[in-house]
Amino acid sequence: MSSLSWVRGFNATVGRLAPELVASKMHRAFLTPRDLPPRDWELPLLASAERITLRFGLSALRWGQGPAVLLMHGWEGRPTQFAHLIQVLVRAGYGVVALDAPAHGRSPGHEANVVLFARALLEAASELPPLKAVIGHSMGGASALLATQLGLRTEALVTISAPARIIGALRRFAHFVGLPKQARAQFVHMVESSAGMPAAQLDAARYQLDFPGLVVHAADDQMVPSTEAQSIHAAWSGSRLLHLPSGGHSKLLADPQLAEAVLELLGSADLSAAASRRAVTGVGHRPALAS
Structure with missing residues (x-):
């Protein structure tokens, strides 16, 4: 029996008898990332980077x-x-800063x-x-959308393989690990308590997205359904939807069509015009959620 099968069996059985115990274990697992090393093809770029540390220790x-x-x-x-x-961005004349997220990397x-x-x-x-732009992959894309509601200012934003609704991601994880109904509800509540924000608020349909953007997703993404991109695009009138036929959840990051679309967004005359309108009118990037 695989370890995943064992976890699912344990959760399905014990979760009916002690839902809080099982929910607590899965809550810790959900919030604790593994430290996965870079692949060989990433090493040359890593060697050419400048490592910086921000004010509160973020690397x-x-x-x-x-x-x-x-x-x-x-x-x-x-x-x-x-x-x-x-x-591609560096060759085009941009300065790129890529974060190690909290509890990731350094x-x-x-x-x-x-x-x-x-x-x-x-x-x-x-x-x-x-x-000039913020670009986020998967949870990074969801967090970038959320950050604009908390005060982040950027001329444009790109989401790649991102979920539209965090509650959907929580439910998919709960189903994946075999949590029964009562344990699933407690698991969601525990994650909400850790995040300090109701999952229902973490939904692109509730956000004020009044800046240019690009929403990218692959049809064969097995981790985040491609329908999530359609939901983000529907809630974001200034976005373009790039729907790739393949690329899975992460391989699409190397797709030339993605890089081309990002450069097109950053070089668009509409981008500068939109930024100027926001500066004049004072519209845009107002916090829509309680921080």
């Missing part, structure tokens, strides 16, 4: 000079997973969640020049 890698582009990887991810995109912490990811983006942005 990041930096490449190039020029308008600032801030990157946030996904759960159990790494900055160098963006290797192809980083190289950044401090043992547990993380989407709210902590979002606050890390806010911390980084406070120490960087005005941001």
Whole structure:
């Protein structure tokens, strides 16, 4: 029997008798990322990076000079997973900063969640020049959307393989590990308590997204359904949807179509015009959620 089968069997049985115990174990597992080493193809880019430490200990890698582009990887991810995109951005004249999320890489912490990811983006942005763009993969994309509701200012934003609703991600995890109904409800409540925000609020449909953007997803993503991208795009009138036929959850990060679409967004005349309108009218990036 595989370890996953054993976990599912244990949760299904014990979760009916002691739902709080099982929910607590899965809550810890859900918030505690594994430390996964970089792949060989990431190492050259890692060697060429400048390691920087931000004010509160958050670690990041930096490449190039020029308008600032801030990157946030996904759960159990790494900055160098963006290797192809980083190289394209640097060649195009952008300065790229890619974060180690809380409890990932060299950044401090043992547990993380989407709210902590979002606050890390806010911390980084406070120490960087005005941001040309923020790009997030998976949970990094969800946290970037959330960060704009908490005060993050950026001219444009790109989400890649990101969930539209955090409650959906919680339910998928609970189903994946075999939590019965009562334990599932307690698990969601525990995650909400750790994040300090109701999961129902963490939903792109509730956000004010009044800046240009790009929503990217692959049809064969087995971790986050591609319908999530359609939901984000529907809630975000200024976004373009790039639906790739393949690339899974992470391989699409190296897709040339993604890099081309990002450069098109950053170079768009509409981007500068939108930024100017926000500066004149004072509209945009107002916190829509309680922090």
